[in-house]
Amino acid sequence: MSGYSGRGVHGQVVAALGARIVSGELGRGDVIDLAALGRDLDVSMTALREAMKVLAAKGLVEARQKRGTYVRDREHWNLLDSDVIRWRSEAGDTAAVLRDLAEVRSVVEPAVASMAALRRDEHDLAELDAALEDMRGAVGAAAEVAADLRWHRAMLRATHNEMLARMDVFIEPALRLRDALVHESSADDPVPSHAVVVEAVRGQDPAAAAAAMTSLLDKAAQDAAGVLGHSGDAEEKETVSE
Structure with missing residues (x-):
């Protein structure tokens, strides 16, 4: 919504x-x-x-x-709604939102990458490559977030499963929140970890694609936990689980 x-x-x-x-x-x-x-x-x-x-x-x-x-x-409450997610964050619930997002992504996205490796076509690969190029050329948090979202949408569509493709409806709002937080505080280059997933999908290796996506998500969760940890908020530290 x-x-x-x-x-x-x-x-x-x-x-x-x-x-x-x-x-x-x-x-x-x-x-x-x-x-x-x-x-x-x-x-x-x-x-x-x-x-x-x-x-x-x-x-x-x-x-x-x-x-x-x-x-x-x-x-x-529709906790997947973009406004509800934003209001939760503004109310100090950012850590819980990011924790829930990380858990949802860890369940869904490795399987998505695996399926994409089996079903992707040349158009899907071209879109994933274009998203990587956007990530390489992005300047500023807003552009970096947009490129990241484009990449995840392309990966979902590469499954050629219409229901999975629509999962960006609930992944996007929380992903945008996480990316905005991390990109504003981290200088790490996100391209290499995303490129490894793309190459596994290109090579039609579902196990490697799932493993690469899991590694990417682990790094994303660590980055978010690190940013929240720097705030020194004890409540947030208790809420974020590694």
């Missing part, structure tokens, strides 16, 4: 209320007083109602007769 923050009054209301819910300022079961909220944010009831529809789609709120609009339990 695409982000709404920054898209006019509507987006600002979604962002403000979503952040309050995810941070715990509004707790589970809390009934939202729309009239008071409208006065607080200086927005119309129309804008509030539209924002509530967006937040309901993200699983954060629900409206019921006689009860009103209330905050749902965390188990109902």
